[in-house]
Amino acid sequence: MSVFALRQPKELYESQKLAIWYFIVAILLFGVQITFGLFMAYQYIDPEFLYGKLSFMTNRTLHVNSMIVWLLVGLMGGVYWFLPLETGREVVGIKLAKFIWWVIVAGVTVVVLVYLFVQVGPGNAFTLWFINEGREYIEAPRWADFAIVAWVAIFLYNVIATALAARRITGLLGVLIFDLVALGALYSAGMHYTVNVTMDQYLWWWVVHLWVEATWEVLVGVVMGWSLMYLLGTPRKLIETWLFLEVALVFGTGILGLGHHYFWIGTPEYWIGLGGFFSALEPLPLVAMVVHAVYDSGAHRLYTVNKPALFWAIAQAFGNFIGAGVWGFMQTLPQINMYSHGTQLAAAHGHFAFFGAYVGTVMTLVYIAAQNARKHVQIPLDSKLWGWAYGLLIFSIIGVVASFTISGFAQTMIERAELGSTWNAFIRAYTHPWYANTHWWRFWMGMLFLTAYLILVWDLVTIGRKPAAAVEGAHD
């Protein structure tokens, strides 16, 4: 038993009960994401499928927006889970946290219904405020933006006030607070309307890149640090040293690595060099995370209090490195990106990176919560099913990524390098067998992914229930 696991009282903290709601909603939205992803996968095969009723654009809006929300909810849930363990007390302002949570749940429901049934609006400010902002990943209408900022602000208040009340600022808490301030501030950069599309995208990337490639990575570092302390009993000093190293490298490379989104949007040429140089270094912290995870698990001979969580943590380290690091590096240098940018290769990277970096993290957190949510805490947590969900989710996402990668190569060659990037070149690329044949493959891998998701849900509902394997009073 790790020292950190021993701090868990038998009765969950209110904050941990709230975290469980975060995880339930996250897992449900994961299902929403997969469903709309499958609709799109089928529309690639048969473009007439649901044409005009639930067009590709609507499915994709729901696919990417539900992803952003569920992953963020999962990461925040992780903080609510570990914060009382870190500070040794109930979270300050928990009532407010519960209130804003249900406001957000209601708000997300309204936004999803509007996306589904209203879909688009006329070209005026009303649409941007109440229907759809039309900016990929952050389509949420402006009113919802304010709700999100309020939510992050209350979350930040919970963290700071709890740390102050406990008179305890650890390295982990310091990094978390620093990171959340940046995360909230950056989101507001994405709330402006401007007619100048170059400036629009310049700021849009402050949210999209500086969230996903900087502040989220650091947030993951914090919750994974806590997870490793819980799962393996890794000493705090080691965790915090690695965390600082990761922050140094993530922010040191990722902030100016932002420049790899400024190659082709009408911004000055110096971004080509800066973005190329710093984004090429972005995989460095991800290598550090792999070294850290492998070293820690090896040092404990894979012995842990929670088997599925540890395996997801290891998958996270490798998935982050390969999906975000390798697949990202593949196309980040400007001389390659000029041809591959905006092709299916980008989608390959997106699927691999989000799965590796963030799905892996949230799964680790969810299994830790699932272990402690039961009356009897099973130690070590194990089941027959989790391995199937784990293996199949990883296998099928690799299948999806492979299909996007191959169609991406074909598109990059045919549309960009050979035929000159026009409308006709685009059509001739997507009708080429190397591209078109991957559609089926992608769809069936997606179906397998859905199956694995259902196994995962079933496992989460049932794991640790067997009283025979339960260890009475493990927390005492």
Place this chain on the structure above:
Amino acid sequence: MDYSWIQISVAAVFLSVVITLVLSRGYGWFSRTFWRNAAVVSSLIMLFILMWLTFDTTEKVRPGAGQVPTWTVINHEIALVWDDTKRRQMPVIGEQTGFFGKVYSPEEAYALINKGKMTLQGRNCMECHQILGNGAYYAPDLTRAWLDPWWEERVMPMLGVDTREEAMKTWLQNPDKYPQGKRRMPNLHFTDEEAVALVAFLKWMSAIDTNGFPPRFGVAQ
């Protein structure tokens, strides 16, 4: 700006390393303190450089200041020309020809492009197309849509109209009736005003100097 990207990169890395080393005197390179200092120093230095470059970029991307054209570019002919000094394609503004048979004043052009941008967002174009290379990957990149030879080669004869702006407007209002390729664009019911504004926005965007993206546009047959 007076500094090259190499100078900025070297200075950023050099300053981060040196300041960290100075602040961490007496601590081993694998101590918590060393890396805490490295984290704070590198974050602040990179953030400072980003802020400084943001001011510079904001000035340089004002319409008419450099790579982003003025609003009235919609009144002119636009073409992509190979620039042998830069060795990439550059948009070149030609003579004034008007837009839908009219010459727009700067204020009118701004209002029209603004309407087009709002329409672009309101109809969620980015979740199928790419705008300056960003968006979804189901439909073609719109960065150079105005300059696409497909309008003359195929759409204008198909619709029986004489000008490119007419062809774009009519096609945008009836994409379901005139499918191009296997994937059909849904009818998004653009009003006349919205369709004209959208075409104006696309024309303006096609004159942005994107450092050569998308490559070899319209070069091959």
